[in-house]
Amino acid sequence: MPRRPLYFLLLLLLAAPLWVRAQQQPQLKLDLPGLAAQADQVSEVTLDGPVLRLGLAFISSDATGVSPQERDLLTRLKGIYVRSYEFKHLVVLSPADLADLATLRRQLRGGGWTRIVNVHSRREGETDEVYLRTSPGGNSILGLVVISLQPDEVDLVNIVGDIQPSELAALGGHLGIPSLSNAPAGKKH
Amino acid sequence: MRRAALTTLALAIMLAPLGASSGNGFGTLERRLEAALHAKPLHPHLLGFAALMGRMFDRRQAAGLHLAIFPAPGAVDVRQLAAGALPADWMRMVYSRDNNDGEQALIYVRQRSRNSFQMLILAFDPQGSDNDSGGKDGDGPQVVLMSLNVNPAQLMQQAEQRRR
Numbered sequence: 001m002p003r004r005p006l007y008f009l010l011l012l013l014l015a016a017p018l019w020v021r022a023q024q025q026p027q028l029k030l031d032l033p034g035l036a037a038q039a040d041q042v043s044e045v046t047l048d049g050p051v052l053r054l055g056l057a058f059i060s061s062d063a064t065g066v067s068p069q070e071r072d073l074l075t076r077l078k079g080i081y082v083r084s085y086e087f088k089h090l091v092v093l094s095p096a097d098l099a100d101l102a103t104l105r106r107q108l109r110g111g112g113w114t115r116i117v118n119v120h121s122r123r124e125g126e127t128d129e130v131y132l133r134t135s136p137g138g139n140s141i142l143g144l145v146v147i148s149l150q151p152d153e154v155d156l157v158n159i160v161g162d163i164q165p166s167e168l169a170a171l172g173g174h175l176g177i178p179s180l181s182n183a184p185a186g187k188k189h
Numbered sequence: 190m191r192r193a194a195l196t197t198l199a200l201a202i203m204l205a206p207l208g209a210s211s212g213n214g215f216g217t218l219e220r221r222l223e224a225a226l227h228a229k230p231l232h233p234h235l236l237g238f239a240a241l242m243g244r245m246f247d248r249r250q251a252a253g254l255h256l257a258i259f260p261a262p263g264a265v266d267v268r269q270l271a272a273g274a275l276p277a278d279w280m281r282m283v284y285s286r287d288n289n290d291g292e293q294a295l296i297y298v299r300q301r302s303r304n305s306f307q308m309l310i311l312a313f314d315p316q317g318s319d320n321d322s323g324g325k326d327g328d329g330p331q332v333v334l335m336s337l338n339v340n341p342a343q344l345m346q347q348a349e350q351r352r353r
Contacts, residue, residue: 037288044284050300051280054341088289 028107028145030083030156034096039085039154048079048160055080070170077161085154090125093149101147104156108145112136125151132168140164214275214299214309215255215336221274222259222332230257230334253307253338261330267293267311270332279309291315304342310335 036042047055056074085091093101108115108131117130126149133143141163148155219230232255268284275297283296297309312333 036286040288042284042286042288046281046283049280050306051282051298053300054282054298054306054339 028081028104028158030081030104030158032083032085032097032100032104032154032156034094034100035085035091035154038087040088041084041086043082043084043086045080045082047081052077052079069167073163073167073170076163077159079158079160081156081158081160083156087152090151091149091154104147112142113145141168144168214279214297214307215257215334217276218271218274218309218311218334219257222257222270222334225270226259226261226265226332228259228261230259232257253336255334255336257334259332259334261313261332263330264291264315265313265330265332267295267313267332271295271297271311275309301338304340306339306341308337308339 031044056077107113112133113131114134115129115131117128119129120127127147128149129145129147131145131147132141134140135142142160144157144159144163146155146157148157223229279297279299281295282298283294286293291313292315293313295311297311299307299309301307310333312335314331314333316330
């Protein structure tokens, strides 16, 4: 067998796991360092692997009021990442902050990501965006991202896991995720 | 015979780091803080004894409780203090910072067994400890390091019992 095609084949076989992993990894880089430096309160929560199992172990008890369906959903999650920046005054996004947000949004273009919610309220000065990454067959949701910009708070949430579309509504109202039951996609105010 | 002994000794020396408990993150971080802050830690008296007594009455009480308090020279960044100090099986779960007064908290978690986790909390208190009147003792800024073992199922059982 000729050598050159063999080398290419070998390279492809070696690189394939990396490519597959890159395609399948819906966890994103969420940090906004500029906002973190300005904010009055910064909170970063990272729950994945054993740490997620610790958090889920706490909610497995009946005492927490979590329904069996919600518990089942939470046990299928692979990661929960939350970044929250709170201000005592109105948030003023600098060009650097806007660039960081643009970088985040660029990660959500293509690669299976779709924006399903884009709500802006001029009166309340609030913008909420929700992105989903679906499996190739569209049967389940592999990742979810929420970008919430409020007058005095910026919240970013990334959830990685196997979520059924019918379960999306159950996530709304938790972990900083807005209610998703009635939100139309791509609607602007 | 001599060759076998030397081989065994060499093997033991090579494998010893693997046997060393990566679970003692408290000790590792304590030494790092001592070096970084140029200060010896204060260990509250009889904390270990109190924890032992507690567990004698209720085995679900948190075990592995260790506490070290360091005086800090001024404002510190707990992330920098902890950076690279802990082995890879420790995972950062929470970081919180108040930019107004500089108060910070870092929580790391490591799985010990199927139902048990070890938790490390590293906190910076810029104002020192509270006295009984609600004021400050003027102890100055402090870095607090705490370790405890957590069994979530047992903790929730305890919480449920107390709720009833």
